[in-house]
Amino acid sequence: MNTLHLSREETARAAELLRQGGLVGIPTETVYGLGANGLDGEAVSRIFAAKGRPQDNPLILHIPGPEWLERYCQNIPQTAYRLAEAFWPGPLTMILPRKSMVPDAVTAGLDTVGMRCPSHPVCRAILLAADVPVAAPSGNTSGRPSPTTAADMAEDMDGKIDAIVDGGPCSVGVESTIVDLTCTPPRLLRPGGVTLEQLEQVLGQVAVDPAVTRLMGAGERPRAPGMKYRHYAPKAPVTVVAGAGETSAAYIAAHAAPGDGVICFDEFASQFPQQVVRTVGPARDTEEQARHIFQALRAFDHTQVTAIWAQCPDSRGLGLAVANRLNKAAGFQIISV
């Protein structure tokens, strides 16, 4: 099967493929998603096959606006609408009690469902033309870094899906923030494009799920099933070096072997003349780092490096999301300096 490569103008074609039960790569502001009609359980099951995704890891339903929430969710708290007002369309997913019409394939049998209203204009055009909720996880093979360009998605999915729509590089670069509204206080399950500080401004107290900052033990079950898997990982093992930029750069320069890979902030690139270096942006610019982190991780799979060292931002603002993706890529192998 060949994968169609559609331009951003060909949204009607993409919508038709979705309505017919096809699998379509869709640009969003966070990362590229692998979409199917979220009301068609069989089509949704094929997402799991194409990605090699564990069956117990539920998908997010993408909708064009908060007025669609009531179709698929029940007992919706007022906080959901306050969050929608503040952050939709945008990179925020809310976990809400589901209605029974949502296929089990979407929720992996949970009684809740993740709901998101994306802001990417091409994605919105596809959702409106398809006129169905689109179930979509990130468009990578399970375990690999998420794709932030159509080419990255094609690398993983060519021949396995019906089409990829090219909407350009993603503007956020890390997946959506996931907040669980079925518990008190609301709980951050995954940090993303909407920051913890922004959520707290609307919600007051927000709990942070332990899976955000540390490895889950064998018997532990994080509330977002996806957070228990090693993730975002290039083939070579990653070691995160956390601490002030100068200190972490000095540590990596002292410990990296010639030919190792280094992910670093722009200012420090010249300190690693014998390594394979990928910069992700200035040390202070976590938005830029978020846009580049997945491509940096992916890039090493096209090299011969056998070990990767990474500088890491602190947890303020978008730094929490960037650090979470790096730490997961490293299997939480973190050296604090």
Ligand code: AMP
């Ligand atoms: P992906 O889009 O590939 O990042 O995957 C979606 C993420 O949302 C995974 O980490 C899932 O575990 C999480 N997720 C989806 N639905 C739910 C839900 N009902 N409850 C908790 N987490 C969810």
Ligand code: MG
């Ligand atoms: Mg994913």
